Amino acid sequence: MAQETEPAENELDEPAIPEHRFGRPGPPLDKRNPFMMGLLGGFGVLLAWAIFLGIRNAASILVLIFIALFLAIGLNPAVTRLRKWGLPRGLAVTIVALAVVGLIAGGIIALIPPLVSQTTQLAENVPDYIQQLQRNETVNELVQRYDIVDRVSTALNAGTVTNALGGVVGAGRMIAGTLFNVLTVLVLTIYFMASFDRMRETAYSLVPASRRVRVRLLTDEILTKVGAYMVGAISIAVLAGASSWLLAVILGLGYPFALAVVVAVCDLIPQIGATLGAIIVSLVGFASSLTAGIVCIVFFIIYQQVENYVIYPNVMRRSVKVSDVAAVVAALLGVALFGVVGALVAIPMVAGVQLIVREVVQPSQEAR
Structure with a gap:
């Protein structure tokens, strides 16, 4: 007789689970039912509205995150170069981050001494400027005709002073907010650089395996173009700083090297950076003399036109491989549509679109 096998220990301890322990599943819901269609459509509208509100409320933070990610992508080639020299990634990121912080700190330190001294000189020269205007017969005639003195006296009342103080408080808040945004972008950029490889591999793992190699090659090429941008x-900013240094030396302005550093750092800021640097140098020029200030204004008006329509397109055509017309049109459209962020990403985005059109869209059309 065959020996009876003893039941396993697990079979003795655990009772058999019925096939439909929680009941037999019913038929699937009829998605074509008018009630279900309206319910699902309403949930979809509410979800879309909630996403819109979330994006709108977090728009400022999302912009900072986007800028930090863009800067991390642009600085990653420097980290990669240091790693090729045998440095670990943490040390390479630290060196690049210290270089960026040093550049920002150097610009601020270079700005403070001339700003204080030249502002004092400008305040001291204001009475002389007023006397020169008073000697002008045309100016005196306009003052008497439009009663400018009485209008100014009426405007300088308690309400005006209160509004001015409110403006000062608002300016203080703006400066504090700007410093907070700069520090936030700086910290996020360091974090993104430290975990850049891990983030990139995670993003690639979400792509289907059959297309992962091609997506990796195209994306790496686009990231390379961001670094080239x-x-x-930086090359354009250095050129702007060198031109400002030469102008300051010719006009005999104080702190020419400091002014060059300020202009170079400001020129890195899209849309408003070049104008901000021009204003600072022009104020220093007016503090020196009226003629020097006018020369500075004329110089920067001409130089910015040359930079926007000659230097910038040619440099981007050689570094990012974008045509002159595409660079100018992209910069103008980026500023008009998205402001500073649009100006920051316009050229790399055009380069990426050109690459995708050349490598994906055109071969697909030719195969049809």
Whole structure:
């Protein structure tokens, strides 16, 4: 007789689970039912509205995150170069981050001494400027005709002073907010650089395996163009600083090297940076003399036109491989549509679109 096998220990301890322990599943819901269609449509509208409100409320933070990610992509080639020299990634990121912080700190330190001294000189020269205007017969005639003195006296009342104080408080808040945004972008950029490889591999793992290699090659090429754009932008900023240094030396302005550093750092800021640097140098020029201030204004008006329509397109054409017309049109459209962020990403975005059109869209059309 065959020996009876003893039941396993697990079979003795655990009772058999019925096939439909929680009941037999019913038929699937009829998605074509008018009630279900309206319910699902309403949930979809509410979800879309909630996403819109979330994006709108977090728009400022999302912009900071986007800028930090863009800067991390642009600085990653420097980290990669240091790693090829045998440095660990943490040390390479630290060196690049310290270089960026040193550049920002150097610009601020270079700005403070001339700003204080030249502002004092400008305040001291204001009475002389007023006397020169008073000697002008045309100015005196306009003052008497439009009663400018009485209008100014009426405007300088308690309400005006209160509004001015409110403006000062608002300016203080703006400066504090700007410093907070700069520090936030700086910290996020360091974090993104430290975990850049891990973030990139995670993003690639979400792509289907059959297309992962091609997506990796195209994306790496686009990221390379972002780094090339950063190199081109730095080259343009150095050229602007050198031109400002030469102008300051010719006019005999104080602190020419400091002014050059300020202009170079400001020129890295899209849309408003070049104008901000021009204003600072022009104020220093007016503090020196009226003629020097006018020369500075004329110089920067001409130089910015040359930079926007000659230097910038040519540098970007050589570094990012974008045509002159595409660079100018992209910069103008980026500023008009998205402001500073649009100006920051316009050229790399055009380069990426050109690459995708050339490598994906055109071969697909030719195969049809």
